[in-house]
Amino acid sequence: MGRTWIMALEVKLENIDESDKYLYRARTLKIRISTSKTIRAPIRAITNTEMNAKATIPAEIPIEADIGFVNIKLSSGQRRNIKAFLKKNSVYNRIRDSIYYHLLRMQYFPLNVVLVQPTQPAISLLKTKHLKEKFLRMVVDLQIRDLGLNVVTIPWIELTPKELANIYRIYRNNLPDDIEVIPILDISEAESLERYLEALNPYLDQIQFIGVIYKKIATHKASYDVLWERLYDKDIAVLLIDVQREGASDIVPKVASPHYAEFIMGDITAEWVPFGGGAQKLPKRPVDTVIKFFDRSKLTIENLRDFKWNYDDWIDTIASSLNYEKTVIDALQNYPEAQRNPEKLSIIKAISKVHEFRESRDEFKRSQKYINQTDSIDYIKEKEALKKIFLGQKRL
Structure with missing residues (x-):
């Protein structure tokens, strides 16, 4: 893949909602991709899993996305084994070719990011x-020389804070100015996260993006608070990786996690990408309790049975965001067939994923306007799930 030369990315804080009506301050960012293209955040990136879902639906459904995110996981098992990646050309080449294929499908998006x-x-x-250095060397070289990317991620491999800061410094000083380097952090422990951010502190005026591997917000509040306290007023976009579809809150378990995260600390959210592999398993429970859809009006993830209950015109509600494609309407009308048909189950699950991405991305863009006008609280009041989480049961 040939190198695409563009100007250096630039992230600028656009507005912080200074309203004192809830504890955290939502914010909007401008991410300049080129002289002619700027992305606004908070926004949702589209993952390779969601692009796979698009390809599964037997219909031409266009996808508009601001950021493509290819998330490839290496394992200790037989599939995509990390040691084989380091030692065998054939394994390295297969992973490289897989990423290249995903990037081809994302080539028209303004910004693409790869994480191995x-x-x-x-x-x-x-x-x-030695093994850690070898892994980083090969992964960074893969991104720059094999894939021609202008954004390079440093995967989380449990370097010490000092080691990570030093690696960032080396890459930043030795790579061309138009290549952005993104360190990836784990936020399992708040005290540890504090040490990593402190080690990176001398470079915060250079860093444009910091990647964070998502953990459930309800059980990692101290970590998210550290992240917010350190970065909320900085010109740095937080890329939240592997965000679970739901379950971020114990108060409202069905809240769509990306839309909760944007009001804590998540400028760019990329949903969870499974390791993959294995055949589609037919559900043991009724299929309409297994398949779930994004309810944009409430910002919740509802099983199909509840979604149907909430919307008399539920087929139209879903199909309207998917161009009223006949294959989509047919799949929804005949969804009980997915109970015993793996292919039909795959299609309706894919419809669910693509519907969610399109509706969620549009909703992010809508929320930007509220945050930018310091009206976050009005947006929160509109959305049943956020209202309960941030404002409780009091009268509004």
């Missing part, structure tokens, strides 16, 4: 400094 992230068991196999 080891799973936790795979990280534990990088036991020595």
Whole structure:
């Protein structure tokens, strides 16, 4: 893939909602991609999993996205084994070709980001400094020389804070100015996160993006508070990676996690990408309790049975965001067939994913206007799930 030369990315804080009516301050950012293209955040990136879903639906459904995010996971098992990636040309080439394929499908998006992230068991196999250096060297070279990317991620591999800061410094000083380097952080422990951000502090005027591996907000409040306190007033976009579809809040378990995160600390959200592999398993429970859809009016994830209950015209509600494609309408009308048909189950699950991305992205763009006008509280009052989380049961 040839190198695409563009000017250096630039992130600028546009507005912080200084309203004192709720504890955290939502914000909007401008991300300049080129002299002619600027992205506004908070926004939702589209992942390779969501692009796969688009390809599964037998219809031409256009996707508009601001950011494409390819998330490839390396394992300690047989599939995409991290040691094989380091030692075997064939494995390296397969992973490179897979990423290249995903990027081809995303080539018209303004910005594309790739992350080759080891799973936790795979990280534990990088036991020595030599193996960690070898892995980073190969992954960075893959992104720059093989894929021609202008954005380079440094995967989370449990470097010490000092080591990560030093790696960032080396890459930043030795790569061309138009290549953006994104360090990826784990936020499992708030005290540890504090140390990493402190180590990166000398470079915060250079860093444009920081990647964060998502953890459930309700059980990691201290970590998100550290992230917010350190970065909410900085010209740095927080890329929240592997965001679970729902379950971020114990108060409203069905809240759509990306839309909760934008009011804590998530400028760009990319949903969870499974490791993949294996055949489609037919559900044991009724299919309309297994398949879930994004309810834009409430910002919740509802199973199909509840979604149908909430919307008399539920088929039209879903199909309207998917160009009223006949194959989509047919799949929705005949959804009970997915109970025993793996292919039809795959299609209706894909419809759910693509519908969610399109509706969610549009809703992010709508929320930007409220935040930019310091009207976050009015937006929160509109949305049942956010209202309950941030404002409780009091009268409004």
